[in-house]
Amino acid sequence: MPIQLLPISLANQIAAGEVIERPASVVKELVENCLDAGASHIVIDIEQGGRRRIRIRDDGTGIVKAELGLALSRHATSKISSLNDLEAIQSLGFRGEALASISSVSRLTLTSKPAQQAEAWQAWVEGRDMQAEIAPASHPDGTTVDVQDLFFNTPARRKFLRTDKTEFAHIDEVVRRIALARFGVRFSLNHNDKPVRNYPAVSAQQDALQRISQVCGRQFTDPALAVEHASGPVRLWGWVAAPEECRHQADIQYFYVNGRMMKDRLLAHAVRQAYGEASGLADPSSDSMGQHRVPTFVLYLELPPQDVDVNVHPAKHEVRFHQARQIHDFVLAAVRSALQQAPSNARSDATA
Ligand code: ADP
Numbered sequence: 088m089p090i091q092l093l094p095i096s097l098a099n100q101i102a103a104g105e106v107i108e109r110p111a112s113v114v115k116e117l118v119e120n121c122l123d124a125g126a127s128h129i130v131i132d133i134e135q136g137g138r139r140r141i142r143i144r145d146d147g148t149g150i151v152k153a154e155l156g157l158a159l160s161r162h163a164t165s166k167i168s169s170l171n172d173l174e175a176i177q178s179l180g181f182r183g184e185a186l187a188s189i190s191s192v193s194r195l196t197l198t199s200k201p202a203q204q205a206e207a208w209q210a211w212v213e214g215r216d217m218q219a220e221i222a223p224a225s226h227p228d229g230t231t232v233d234v235q236d237l238f239f240n241t242p243a244r245r246k247f248l249r250t251d252k253t254e255f256a257h258i259d260e261v262v263r264r265i266a267l268a269r270f271g272v273r274f275s276l277n278h279n280d281k282p283v284r285n286y287p288a289v290s291a292q293q294d295a296l297q298r299i300s301q302v303c304g305r306q307f308t309d310p311a312l313a314v315e316h317a318s319g320p321v322r323l324w325g326w327v328a329a330p331e332e333c334r335h336q337a338d339i340q341y342f343y344v345n346g347r348m349m350k351d352r353l354l355a356h357a358v359r360q361a362y363g364e365a366s367g368l369a370d371p372s373s374d375s376m377g378q379h380r381v382p383t384f385v386l387y388l389e390l391p392p393q394d395v396d397v398n399v400h401p402a403k404h405e406v407r408f409h410q411a412r413q414i415h416d417f418v419l420a421a422v423r424s425a426l427q428q429a430p431s432n433a434r435s436d437a438t439a
């Protein structure tokens with residue numbers, strides 16, 4: 088075969104393969120866009136586990152008519168314009184790929200009305216060159232992205248989808264993760280026209296526990312130990328469960344870096360080490376953390392954006408800290424001192 092440029096739609100489908108694994112990945116990308124647009128209420132309607140429909144509506148800034156087609160193009164973003172911006176990223180998105188990718192593997196319509204524009208407009212793409220069609224629409228201030236028939240044209244991907252129940256469970260988890268990151272935003276999640284979750288907005292931090300207990304359950308928040316640790320511009324706050332409480336917890340391991348949920352090995356290691364030490368302190372003869380007990384935590388690390396590189400992985404689950412060792416030790420010290428407050432003997436005396 089001679090070398091040739093791929094049709095745009097095929098290039099987009101290949102890019103979609105990196106980040107759009109299942110309906111939950113679509114929800115993550117679209118909800119992040121709503122947050123970047125400053126939304127205060129995000130409504131997520133799911134049909135049939137997301138395979139039939141994922142519709143996400145926000146009340147954010149909207150997209151002007153002239154930019155609707157661009158929003159659906161690859162490498163088109165309003166969030167960065169230079170390498171400098173990339174080095175101190177504040178928004179959740181910046182790759183300009185999500186809408187192009189999703190629209191190449193579904194039937195997507197984008198409807199939007201910025202407050203300053205009198206009417207709403209709608210865009211969708213058709214054909215190999217991904218040229219957008221535009222038509223007038225009716226919509227309040229904000230944006231709706233309606234994704235139907237995900238993977239209808241990529242049967243290999245479609246085959247890997249699980250039952251509606253399982254796919255919805257993944258979506259529910261994505262919404263929990265994001266809800267724990269943005270206390271000031273209200274989230275409504277509906278499945279097959281039935282309300283499943285409603286997380287009302289709470290004011291950040293002092294009411295954070297309300298949101299966290301709604302998402303994680305009071306069996307986590309009631310006995311949780313507060314973490315609060317700062318050093319210069321770096322701060323870690325949140326809650327952890329005392330080691331002896333962890334066995335009662337479902338999988339609650341949420342670590343946020345500047346409002347972005349991370350699954351980072353360095354951070355996980357620091358937390359595990361603190362728990363390992365604390366388990367030893369509380370009762371040296373007890374089984375160590377491991378086996379049936381895993382650390383249980385909701386933690387927020389805040390540091391200057393230029394001290395961390397989020398452009399490591401397309402799904403942005405990992406970060407690179409410029410001062411990895413210091414961050415590790417900072418997190419270790421913070422969690423260690425929280426776990427040391429645990430009057431673990433007093434607690435078991437009280438319940439004995
Ligand atoms: P990225 O988020 O990386 O910029 P996307 O493909 O997710 O790339 O979105 C492309 C652009 O479309 C965004 O930069 C933004 O300008 C616009 N956009 C997408 N979703 C929304 C939304 N819900 N509200 C306002 N603008 C949006």
Ligand code: MG
Binds near residue numbers: 119120180181185186
């Ligand atoms: Mg995006």
